[in-house]
Amino acid sequence: MQVPRWVFIPAAVGAAFIVLPLVAMASRVDWNSFFSLISSDSSRTALLLSLRTSAVSTVLCVLLGVPMALVLARTTFRGQSLLRSLVLLPLVLPPVVGGIALLYTFGRKGLLGETVDVLGLQIAFSTTAVVIAQTFVALPFMVVSLEGALRTAGERYEVVAATLGARPTTVLRRVTLPVVLPGLAAGAVLSFSRALGEFGATITFAGSLEGVTRTLPLEIYLQREVDPDAAVALSLVLVVVAVLVIGLVRGTRSSAL
Amino acid sequence: MSLYLEATIADRDVDVRFDVADGETLAILGPNGAGKSSVLAAIAGILRPDTGRGTLGDEVLFGDGVWKAPHLRGTALLSQDALLFPHLDVTDNVAFGPRSGGQSRSESRAAARRWLTEVDAWELADLKPSQLSGGQAQRIGVARALAAEPRLLLLDEPMAALDITVVPAMRQMLKRVLADRTAIIVTHDALDAALLADRVIVMDRGRIVEAGATKDVLARPRSQFGAHIAGLNLLSGVVEDGGVRTPDGSHVEGLSADPIADARAAVAVFSPSSVSVYLEPPSGSPRNVFAATVTALEPIGAQVRVRTAEVSADVTVAAVADLKLMPGTRVYLSVKASEVAIYA
Numbered sequence: 001m002q003v004p005r006w007v008f009i010p011a012a013v014g015a016a017f018i019v020l021p022l023v024a025m026a027s028r029v030d031w032n033s034f035f036s037l038i039s040s041d042s043s044r045t046a047l048l049l050s051l052r053t054s055a056v057s058t059v060l061c062v063l064l065g066v067p068m069a070l071v072l073a074r075t076t077f078r079g080q081s082l083l084r085s086l087v088l089l090p091l092v093l094p095p096v097v098g099g100i101a102l103l104y105t106f107g108r109k110g111l112l113g114e115t116v117d118v119l120g121l122q123i124a125f126s127t128t129a130v131v132i133a134q135t136f137v138a139l140p141f142m143v144v145s146l147e148g149a150l151r152t153a154g155e156r157y158e159v160v161a162a163t164l165g166a167r168p169t170t171v172l173r174r175v176t177l178p179v180v181l182p183g184l185a186a187g188a189v190l191s192f193s194r195a196l197g198e199f200g201a202t203i204t205f206a207g208s209l210e211g212v213t214r215t216l217p218l219e220i221y222l223q224r225e226v227d228p229d230a231a232v233a234l235s236l237v238l239v240v241v242a243v244l245v246i247g248l249v250r251g252t253r254s255s256a257l
Numbered sequence: 258m259s260l261y262l263e264a265t266i267a268d269r270d271v272d273v274r275f276d277v278a279d280g281e282t283l284a285i286l287g288p289n290g291a292g293k294s295s296v297l298a299a300i301a302g303i304l305r306p307d308t309g310r311g312t313l314g315d316e317v318l319f320g321d322g323v324w325k326a327p328h329l330r331g332t333a334l335l336s337q338d339a340l341l342f343p344h345l346d347v348t349d350n351v352a353f354g355p356r357s358g359g360q361s362r363s364e365s366r367a368a369a370r371r372w373l374t375e376v377d378a379w380e381l382a383d384l385k386p387s388q389l390s391g392g393q394a395q396r397i398g399v400a401r402a403l404a405a406e407p408r409l410l411l412l413d414e415p416m417a418a419l420d421i422t423v424v425p426a427m428r429q430m431l432k433r434v435l436a437d438r439t440a441i442i443v444t445h446d447a448l449d450a451a452l453l454a455d456r457v458i459v460m461d462r463g464r465i466v467e468a469g470a471t472k473d474v475l476a477r478p479r480s481q482f483g484a485h486i487a488g489l490n491l492l493s494g495v496v497e498d499g500g501v502r503t504p505d506g507s508h509v510e511g512l513s514a515d516p517i518a519d520a521r522a523a524v525a526v527f528s529p530s531s532v533s534v535y536l537e538p539p540s541g542s543p544r545n546v547f548a549a550t551v552t553a554l555e556p557i558g559a560q561v562r563v564r565t566a567e568v569s570a571d572v573t574v575a576a577v578a579d580l581k582l583m584p585g586t587r588v589y590l591s592v593k594a595s596e597v598a599i600y601a
Binding site: 156157159160161162163164165166167168170171174175178179181 | 301302303326327328330331332333334338340342343344345353354356357358401402405407411
């Protein structure tokens with residue numbers, strides 16, 4: 001298609017709109033003290049907590065998201081499209097609303113709170129709560145990207161594998177998952193980056209306890225009040241992580257076929 | 258393992274009943290949309306027939322309240338597209354069936370190498386499917402299906418998507434591996450039926466319109482589709498100087514995929530439309546010429562099929578009038594060597 005020339009103008013404005021704030025932020029970084037700022041105790045603790053909780057959330061997204069995507073892509077049942085819409089709700093829900101919903105589910109007085117209490121667990125305002133909040137907002141990314149990959153791949157290879165005598169579990173392990181591996185990897189990377197950037201649901205449901213629930217985005221938000229230079233430096237760290245993540249996704253996409 | 262099948266599939270308007278004896282190869286012929294592939298899918302367990310029952314040996318595949326899942330049926334299916342698993346190399350593709358059947362990794366890879374040799378493709382063992390041509394991929398597809406040691410092999414137009422230059426060699430290979438194997442091959446090419454199948458059924462619009470031994474159906478087709486595709490000229494004999502010497506002494510020149518040793522049994526196959534009819538012996542060009550007497554004239558569409566004892570020719574109505582052809586006319590039938598395919 002021949003793109004009309006005028007299209008380039010709004011496209012350039014849009015691109016500038018995204019890139020300019022990043023440039024503005026990078027220009028405010030105090031490079032002399034950059035490494036001391038990002039390696040302060042509280043920053044390091046927050047970064048490590050973020051990486052740890054995001055990794056656990058990503059694993060949970062894979063463990064829960066793969067079966068969900070399979071059920072959505074490979075079966076039909078009544079109410080399936082309604083279920084799909086509900087599952088994708090965290091994508092459009094304000095994270096703070098998600099946090100409140102989680103509080104009334106897993107909190108002490110929540111829906112499952114008493115059950116959880118009996119087990120001797122206190123979820124709200126713990127690191128577990130951080131992981132739950134991150135998984136809640138990141139899971140739909142996994143489901144969407146994997147369901148798309150499953151539908152694109154189709155069932156032809158699976159049918160062949162079955163006629164060759166492979167049990168459904170063998171087909172899943174040896175054919176379905178390897179064939180959609182690029183989609184699975186892309187979903188995992190997207191889930192990880194969503195978990196890493198999670199703020200609203202975390203602060204609502206998990207609070208902001210240093211070393212326990214204060215992840216990097218929360219740390220940045222707090223530092224902004226007391227030490228803007230540190231906030232900017234830490235923000236840049238998150239930008240770098242995000243750029244690496246995008247690079248990873250593009251890498252897996254281009255090797256998809 | 259013998260198959261018995263009766264099935265109706267409402268949304269494709271298919272209603273069939275047939276059986277395949279142990280060790281027999283059945284060809285299902287018919288135009289596009291006749292329901293041939295649906296029948297194979299029903300046998301393989303990919304499609305649920307609305308009514309009917311199917312048995313393979315003593316086992317019920319479906320019907321009588323039973324539904325056996327595809328992986329328990331022992332009916333490997335190969336379609337037009339080889340559908341090799343893209344993430345596995347050729348050997349692991351072929352080893353897939355044995356591995357799924359519980360063999361160890363090394364056992365299944367050894368089995369894969371055996372089957373690759375069987376289809377003349379052992380040199381492709383370490384390649385990825387994306388590195389194969391269509392014909393090579395389909396060879397591997399056959400090896401993969403055979404390696405699963407199916408009780409019934411289902412081939413759904415296995416050569417339809419192949420380049421015509423590789424079809425003869427593929428057909429030769431199938432002829433070898435299908436001997437003594439229980440198999441069903443869906444095809445729209447009468448030559449496949451003639452060379453590979455013991456028995457033929459012709460389907461049209463979801464129904465079986467003809468069934469019988471291959472040579473009977475092809476020699477005396479009663480259905481429209483049967484007449485359209487059949488009537489292939491098939492002369493059998495033994496190989497001599499790269500051609501076929503028939504029992505009545507004529508020598509037929511033609512092309513074969515692979516060199517064939519002298520004295521082996523072989524058939525020369527050519528279409529009636531490539532045969533020309535003369536009243537005097539044609540001279541000069543290196544053609545196969547058969548002297549014969551016209552036994553019948555049959556209209557086929559806009560053409561007329563001129564039948565003689567052995568060879569048929571399709572000519573125009575005008576040619577029939579010009580040559581004043583009628584039963585009893587002595588004629589010379591001629592076909593170029595390049596139009597004749599020779600199969601061992």
